Amino acid sequence: MAAPVDSLQRWLDALQAAALIAVDPHGLGGVALRCAHGPVRDTWLSTLRALLPPGTPMLRVPVQIRDDRLLGGLDLAATLQAGRPVAQTGVMSQVHEGLMVLAMAERLPEGTAARLCAALDQGEITLARDGLQGHHAARFGVIALDEGIDDEVPPARLLERLAFQIDLQSVAPHDVDERIGVGTQGALPSADPAGAEDIAAARRMLPRVRINDDIVAALCAGAMALGADSMRASLLALRAARAAAALDGREAVESEDAELAARLVLGPRATRLPAAPAPEEDLEATAPDPSSDPPEPPESEPDTDTETDSPESTAAAPEPARADAESASSPTTDELILEAARATIPAGLLAQLASAVSPPSQGGPSGRMGIARAARLRGRPVGTRPGMPRDGARLALIDTLRAAAPWQTIRRAQVRGVSSSHGTRPKVEVRASDFRIARLQDRAETTTIFVVDASGSSALHRLAEAKGAVELLLADCYVRRDRVAVIAFRGRMAEVLLPPTRSLARAKRALAGLPGGGGTPLAAGIDSAFSLAEGIARRGGTPVVVLLTDGRANVSRDGTGGRERAESDAQESARALRSSGHASLLIDTSPQARAPGLHLAQAMGAVYLPLPNADAKGVSRAVQSVSAGSNPRS
Amino acid sequence: MSLTFPFSAIVGQDEMKLAILIAAVDPSVGGVLVLGDRGTGKSTAVRALAALLPKMKAVIGCPYQCDPNAVSGHCEACLAKQGTARKSHLIPVPVVDLPLGATEDRVVGALDLERALTAGEKAFEPGLLARANRGFLYVDEVNLLEDHLVDLLIDVAASGENLVEREGLSVRHPARFVLVGSGNPEEGELRPQLLDRFGLSVEVSTPRELPDRIEVVRRRDAFERDPQAFTAQWGKADEKIRRNLVKARERLAGIEVPDSVLELAARLCIALGTDGLRGELTLMRAARALAALDGAAQVSEAQLRRIAVPALRHRLRRNPLDDSGSGVRVERALVELFGA
Numbered sequence: 013m014a015a016p017v018d019s020l021q022r023w024l025d026a027l028q029a030a031a032l033i034a035v036d037p038h039g040l041g042g043v044a045l046r047c048a049h050g051p052v053r054d055t056w057l058s059t060l061r062a063l064l065p066p067g068t069p070m071l072r073v074p075v076q077i078r079d080d081r082l083l084g085g086l087d088l089a090a091t092l093q094a095g096r097p098v099a100q101t102g103v104m105s106q107v108h109e110g111l112m113v114l115a116m117a118e119r120l121p122e123g124t125a126a127r128l129c130a131a132l133d134q135g136e137i138t139l140a141r142d143g144l145q146g147h148h149a150a151r152f153g154v155i156a157l158d159e160g161i162d163d164e165v166p167p168a169r170l171l172e173r174l175a176f177q178i179d180l181q182s183v184a185p186h187d188v189d190e191r192i193g194v195g196t197q198g199a200l201p202s203a204d205p206a207g208a209e210d211i212a213a214a215r216r217m218l219p220r221v222r223i224n225d226d227i228v229a230a231l232c233a234g235a236m237a238l239g240a241d242s243m244r245a246s247l248l249a250l251r252a253a254r255a256a257a258a259l260d261g262r263e264a265v266e267s268e269d270a271e272l273a274a275r276l277v278l279g280p281r282a283t284r285l286p287a288a289p290a291p292e293e294d295l296e297a298t299a300p301d302p303s304s305d306p307p308e309p310p311e312s313e314p315d316t317d318t319e320t321d322s323p324e325s326t327a328a329a330p331e332p333a334r335a336d337a338e339s340a341s342s343p344t345t346d347e348l349i350l351e352a353a354r355a356t357i358p359a360g361l362l363a364q365l366a367s368a369v370s371p372p373s374q375g376g377p378s379g380r381m382g383i384a385r386a387a388r389l390r391g392r393p394v395g396t397r398p399g400m401p402r403d404g405a406r407l408a409l410i411d412t413l414r415a416a417a418p419w420q421t422i423r424r425a426q427v428r429g430v431s432s433s434h435g436t437r438p439k440v441e442v443r444a445s446d447f448r449i450a451r452l453q454d455r456a457e458t459t460t461i462f463v464v465d466a467s468g469s470s471a472l473h474r475l476a477e478a479k480g481a482v483e484l485l486l487a488d489c490y491v492r493r494d495r496v497a498v499i500a501f502r503g504r505m506a507e508v509l510l511p512p513t514r515s516l517a518r519a520k521r522a523l524a525g526l527p528g529g530g531g532t533p534l535a536a537g538i539d540s541a542f543s544l545a546e547g548i549a550r551r552g553g554t555p556v557v558v559l560l561t562d563g564r565a566n567v568s569r570d571g572t573g574g575r576e577r578a579e580s581d582a583q584e585s586a587r588a589l590r591s592s593g594h595a596s597l598l599i600d601t602s603p604q605a606r607a608p609g610l611h612l613a614q615a616m617g618a619v620y621l622p623l624p625n626a627d628a629k630g631v632s633r634a635v636q637s638v639s640a641g642s643n644p645r646s
Numbered sequence: 647m648s649l650t651f652p653f654s655a656i657v658g659q660d661e662m663k664l665a666i667l668i669a670a671v672d673p674s675v676g677g678v679l680v681l682g683d684r685g686t687g688k689s690t691a692v693r694a695l696a697a698l699l700p701k702m703k704a705v706i707g708c709p710y711q712c713d714p715n716a717v718s719g720h721c722e723a724c725l726a727k728q729g730t731a732r733k734s735h736l737i738p739v740p741v742v743d744l745p746l747g748a749t750e751d752r753v754v755g756a757l758d759l760e761r762a763l764t765a766g767e768k769a770f771e772p773g774l775l776a777r778a779n780r781g782f783l784y785v786d787e788v789n790l791l792e793d794h795l796v797d798l799l800i801d802v803a804a805s806g807e808n809l810v811e812r813e814g815l816s817v818r819h820p821a822r823f824v825l826v827g828s829g830n831p832e833e834g835e836l837r838p839q840l841l842d843r844f845g846l847s848v849e850v851s852t853p854r855e856l857p858d859r860i861e862v863v864r865r866r867d868a869f870e871r872d873p874q875a876f877t878a879q880w881g882k883a884d885e886k887i888r889r890n891l892v893k894a895r896e897r898l899a900g901i902e903v904p905d906s907v908l909e910l911a912a913r914l915c916i917a918l919g920t921d922g923l924r925g926e927l928t929l930m931r932a933a934r935a936l937a938a939l940d941g942a943a944q945v946s947e948a949q950l951r952r953i954a955v956p957a958l959r960h961r962l963r964r965n966p967l968d969d970s971g972s973g974v975r976v977e978r979a980l981v982e983l984f985g986a
Contacts, residue, residue: 039870126746126786133689135648138743172684219871225864232860241852242685246863401759409757409813493793514834 019187022180026056029176029276031206034063035214035255037111037153040175040248041132044117044166046158047180053157055188056180057113060155063211069110069152073103075120082127083137084148104131104150117156118164125167128154132173164547175248177280206259214258221254223265230267230346234274239283249277271351396448411448416440457553458639459495459512460485463541464523465561465601466502467532482523485558485635486516494639495553497544498522501537503530504571508540512548531573534565535581538589538616545594556639557589557596559618563608579608583615590617597621597638649873653694654883656687657862658853664936665846665956666695667887669824671894672935675928676845677803677825679788679836679960686850687862688828692784693741698888701736702780709772710779710819711740719806721819740781742774742823750795757813770817775808778823788827789834796836799825800843842921845928846953847960849973894938901934902944910950910983917979920961928957947984954980 026045033043047053061070079085084102103112112128114120131137135151154174156166160181171177228250235246252273257265398415401407423441462482489496496519498510510522538559545555565578569585589596596618600609613620621634656663665678680688704711705724712724714734724732744753755773774783785791785799802808808821827844829836841847853859869876908930915925933949940949959973 122790123746123748130743130745169684223867225860228864228867229856229860232863233856236856236859242683243687243852243859243862243866244685246859247866250863250867407757407759407813515832516835518832 019183022178023052023183023188025276026178026180026183027059028272029178030056030060031063031211031259032252032255032276033111033153033155033176034060034211035259036218036251037109038132038135038151039251040153040255042111042154042156042174043176043178044156044158044171044174045178045180046160047178047183049159051185052180052183052188057155060111063206063208064110065208065212065215069107070113071103071107071110072113072115073107075114075116075124077103077124079123079127082124102137102148104128104137104152105148107152108150109152111153111155113155113157114166115157116159117166117170118158120156120166120170122167125170129169129173172242172244175252175277179280210259213261214255217258217261217263218254220263221257221265222263223250223254223257227253227265227267227270231270231273231278233346235278235281237286238278238281240278240281241283242281245278245281249273252277395451397451398445398447399449400444400447401449408448408450412442412446413440415448416442416446419443419446457495458492458556459497459548459553460489460556460558460635460639461497461499461512461541461544461548462519462523463499463501463506463537463557463559463561464526465532465534465537465559466500466526466528466530468502468529482558482560483520486519488636490516499537499540499544500526501533501540502528503533504536504567505533506536506540508544512544512553531567532561532565532578533567533569533571534561534563534578534612535569535585536567536571537561538582538585539569542585542589542592545589546592549592549594554639555594556635557594557618558599558635559596559616560599560601561609561612562600562602563598563606563610563612564602565608582612586612586615590615595638597635599634649877650693650697651690651866651869652877652880652884653691653698654887655865655869655876655880656691656694657858657865659687659691659850661848661956662688662691662850664952665848666691666824666826667891667939668846668932668935668953669826670695670699671891671938672898672931673822673824675931675935676843677827679841679844679847680826680828680850681831681847682828682850683830683852686852688850689743689784689786692782692826696739696741696782698884698891699739700888700892701738703734704737704780706733706735710776710821711737711781712820713780719820719822740777740779742778742781742783744774744783744785744791744799746787746790748774748795750798751812753795754798754808754810754812755817756810757815768814770810770815772819775802775821775823776819779819779821781823783823783825785825785827787829787833788840789829789831789836793837796840800840803843841960842924844960846932846956848956849959890939893941894935897938897941898935901937901942903930903934904944907933907945907947907950910947914950914954914979914983915958917983918958918962918976920958921963925958925961929954932957951980951984 029043033040045053045056047056064070073082080100080102082102082104084100084105087098087100090098090100131150131152132154135149136147137150138147154170156170156174158164158166160179165171231249231253232246235241235249240246249270250273253265253269256269256272257263260269396408396411417440420441423443427441462485464482486496488494493514495512495514496510496516497508497512498519499506500509501507509526510519513519541557541559545557548555564575565582566575567573568578569581596616598609598613598616598618598620600606600613600620600622602609602622609622610620612618619634619638653663662678662680665680669675669678680691682688702711703714705714708721708724710721710724712720714724714732720728751773753774755776756771758767758769758771761767761769783799783803788796791799802821803823803825806820806822808819810817810819825844853862865876908926911926911929911933915929918925929950930945932953933945936949936953937943937945942949955973955976958976962972962975
C-alpha cells in the first residue's frame with residue numbers, strides 16, 4: 013500500500029472510532045491513541061468533542077492525579093476552615109456519561125490504572141473513606157493519549173479495556189482534512205459527515221439494535237483465529253458492531269458493521285495471522301466448496317451445525333451447510349471479517365512475531381516525582397516534614413499538634429464569636445500548614461539488567477559459562493526479591509528480551525532460548541541498557557547493569573559494520589552510562605583478559621571481572637558487592 | 647446498586663466455582679488463590695457468589711457488621727450491648743476489593759482525622775478489613791502486592807482479628823473473611839509462606855473451544871442489555887445453588903471423616919513431600935465441605951480425589967526457576983496411590 017493511501021485510511025479509521033465512541037463511551041471503554049503532540053492529535057480531539065452531545069463532560073485529567081481527587085473524599089483544608097466535613101466530588105463522578113482524557117497515559121501509575129479499570133468494569137465507584145459512604149455512578153470512557161516516545165505504553169490492564177487502539181504516528185498534518193468527516197456509511201469520505209445530531213440519534217437507537225447469533229459466532233471465531241485471546245476482545249467487537257449499526261440508523265447488525273468492528277477492534281489485538289488451511293483438510297469438508305482457494309481460511313468459520321465435530325478451532329471446520337449455496341459466489345461473513353482485520357495488521361507484525369519480541373516496558377511517574385512518591389510510602393520513619401496526610405503518607409500527630417500549639421492564642425482571638433456546626437470551636441485550632449507527615453527511608457527495589465552479548469565473537473562455550481553464572485545470580489535475586497531484566501545484542505541491534513519482572517522462570521526461559529551468532533553491536537546494547545536503567549530510576553528503583561561481553565565491537569550504532577567506528581561508538585555509549593551514575597559490572601567473557609574489555613569497563617565506570625579468573629560463585633559475589641555499593645542501606 | 651452477573655450463568659471455570667463454593671461453606675478451609683490471564687472472569691465469580699449467598703443479619707450502625715445472634719466474634723461495642731435487644735437488618739454479604747496500590751492505613755484503618763481535628767476526639771476510622779468482616783476480601787494481583795501488606799493479610803486472615811496500633815490508637819476488632827486472591831503468574835511469584843496460607847488454588851484460562859467463547863460473549867451481552875430479565879432467567883439455577891449451600895453449611899458439623907480417608911490424605915501428602923501439616927488439614931476440611939455439598943453422610947475417597955489438586959498444587963516444593971505445572975505432579979501421585 014502506498015504511504016499516502018495508508019495514512020488516509022488510518023485517519024478515516026480514527027474518525028470512525030471517534031464517532032463510535034461518541035455513541036457508546038462506557039460500553040466501548042475508550043480509545044488508546046498513539047500520536048505525537050501536535051495538529052493531528054488536536055484535530056482528532058476537537059472532532060470528537062464536536063460529536064458529543066452538548067453538555068457531555070470531556071475532562072482532561074493529569075496522570076499524576078491523587079486518589080482523593082480521582083474518587084472523591086474529604087477536602088481536609090476546607091473542612092478545617094469551615095469546621096464541618098466538606099467533600100469534594102471525584103473526577104470519576106464528574107465525567108459520568110462522558111469521557112476522561114488522559115494525556116501522557118504511558119506514565120500512568122499502576123494504582124491509578126487499577127482504579128480506572130475497576131470503575132470501567134463496575135460502572136460505579138464505592139466510597140468508604142473519610143466518613144463518606146456510598147456508591148456513585150461512574151459510567152465513562154477513557155481516551156488514553158500516548159505520545160509514542162520510546163517504547164513505553166500505557167498499562168496493559170487499561171489498554172485491554174479500551175476498544176480502539178489507533179496509531180496516528182505516520183499521519184502527517186497535511187493528510188488530515190477536517191472536511192472529511194465520518195460518513196454515516198462507514199468510513200468513506202462523505203460530503204455530509206456525521207454530526208452531533210446523528211450521534212444523538214444513534215444513542216437513542218442503540219438499545220434497540222439486535223445482533224444475530226451468526227455474527228456473534230463469526231466475531232468470536234475471528235478473534236480466536238487472530239489470537240486475540242481475552243474474552244474482552246470479542247465482547248468489545250460485539251459492542252462496536254452494534255454502535256456502527258446504530259450510527260447507520262439500522263436496528264439490525266449487518267456484516268459490514270461486523271467487518272468494521274473486526275478492523276478497528278480485533279486487528280490491533282492480533283497476535284498471529286490465521287493459519288492457512290492444509291490440503292487434506294478440504295477432503296473432510298462435508299460440503300466441499302468448488303471455488304475454494306488457498307487464501308480462504310476455513311478454520312475460522314463457525315460450526316453452526318452442531319453434529320459436525322470440529323474439536324479445535326485451528327483444525328479445519330467443515331463449511332456450514334447453509335453456506336453451500338452461496339459459497340461459490342459470495343464470501344461468508346467470517347471471511348469478510350478476517351480479511352478486514354487482516355488489513356489492519358501492520359506489515360512488520362510477522363517479522364515481530366517471528367522474533368518474539370516481548371511487549372515494551374511500562375512507563376511510570378516521571379522525574380523526581382516518581383522517586384519521591386515511591387519513597388514516601390515504605391521503610392522506617394526518619395523524622396517528619398510538612399505535608400498533607402494523603403495517599404498513604406502517615407500523619408505524625410504529635411508533631412502536627414506541636415506545630416499548631418504556638419498559634420492557638422492568635423487563632424482563637426481571630427475566630428472568637430464564630431461558631432461551627434458543632435456549636436463550639438475545636439479544641440485545637442489546626443490549619444493545613446500545620447500538618448506533618450512521617451518521612452520514611454527504605455531500600456529502593458533493585459533491578460538487575462543482564463546485557464548479554466550473543467554475537468559470534470563470544471564463543472558458545474563462554475556464553476554457556478556466563479549463563480551459568482547468571483543462573484546463580486537469578487537465585488540471589490529470588491532471595492533478595494529483586495527484579496530482573498534481560499537485554500541481548502547480536503547482529504545489528506539490541507533487543508529487550510525480558511522487561512523488568514520478578515518472574516525468574518521467565519528470565520531463565522529468555523536466557524535459555526538465546527541464540528548466538530552475528531556481529532557485535534556493542535553500542536546498541538549499552539544504549540538499550542542505558543534507556544532501560546533510566547526508566548527504572550525514574551520509577552524509583554535502583555538499576556544495576558551487568559554486561560557480559562568480550563568487548564570487541566564490530567557493528568556501530570546505526571547498524572553498519574566497521575571495527576573502528578563500532579569501537580568509538582561503544583566508548584561513547586559507555587561514557588553516557590558512566591555519567592548517569594548507575595552501578596554497573598562488566599564480565600569479560602573472552603578466554604584471556606584483554607584490553608578491549610578492560611578499556612570498556614573503564615569507560616563505563618564499571619567494576620571489571622574477567623570470567624577466566626572467576627567461577628559462577630565469584631561472579632555472584634561481585635554482583636552482590638556492586639549492588640550493595642549502590643544502595644544506601646538504612 | 648446494580649445487579650451482579652448470576653453465578654450459575656458463568657460458563658465453564660468449574661474448578662474455580664467449586665473452590666469458592668467450598669470456601670463459602672467452610673471458611674476455615676482458608677482462602678482461594680485464582681491464577682490466570684486477564685479477562686477470565688475471576689472477580690465476576692467472586693462477586694456472583696457473594697450475591698448468591700443469603701443475606702445476613704447485622705447490627706445496625708456497627709461498622710463491622712456484627713451478627714446479633716452470634717455468641718462470639720463481636721466487636722467491643724456490640725459485646726458491651728450483648729444481651730440487650732439490638733436493632734438489626736439484613737444486608738448482602740460484603741465483597742471488598744483490595745485495589746492495587748492500597749496503602750496500609752486504608753486497609754487496616756486509621757485515626758479519624760475529621761473527628762480528631764474538628765471535635766478533638768480520638769476515634770478509629772475502620773478500613774477495608776473491617777468492611778470485609780463476615781464476607782469476602784478480593785485481592786487483585788496478589789502477587790504484586792507489597793510484602794508488608796501481604797504479611798498483614800496473612801496474619802489477620804489466620805487469626806480472625808485485626809489489631810491496630812498506630813497514631814495513639816489501640817483497637818482490636820473482628821475480621822473474619824474469606825480471602826480470594828487473583829493474579830497473573832507471568833508477572834511474578836508469591837512467596838512460599840503466603841502461598842501456603844491459601845487453602846485452595848485454582849488455575850483459570852480463557853476457554854479454548856469456540857462454542858464456549860461464543861456462549862460467554864452471548865451471555866454477557868444479554869446480561870448487559872437487560873440485567874433484570876437475565877437475572878430472572880437464571881434465578882432458579884441460582885436458587886438451587888443457594889439452597890444447597892445453606893444445607894451444606896448446616897450439615898457440615900455432622901459429617902464424619904473416617905480414619906481410612908485421613909490415612910489416604912496423609913499418604914498422599916507424604917508422597918508429594920508437602921511441607922508442614924497444612925496440606926492434610928486443608929484436604930480434610932475441603933473434602934468435608936465437598937461431602938456436605940454433595941449431600942453425603944461421610945467423606946469418601948472420591949471427594950478426596952476431586953479436591954486433591956486444588957488443595958495441594960501450591961504446596962509442593964519446587965525450584966523457583968522452574969515453571970512446570972505442579973498440578974500434574976499431584977495427579978500423578980493420585981494415580982500411583984489410588985489407581986487410575
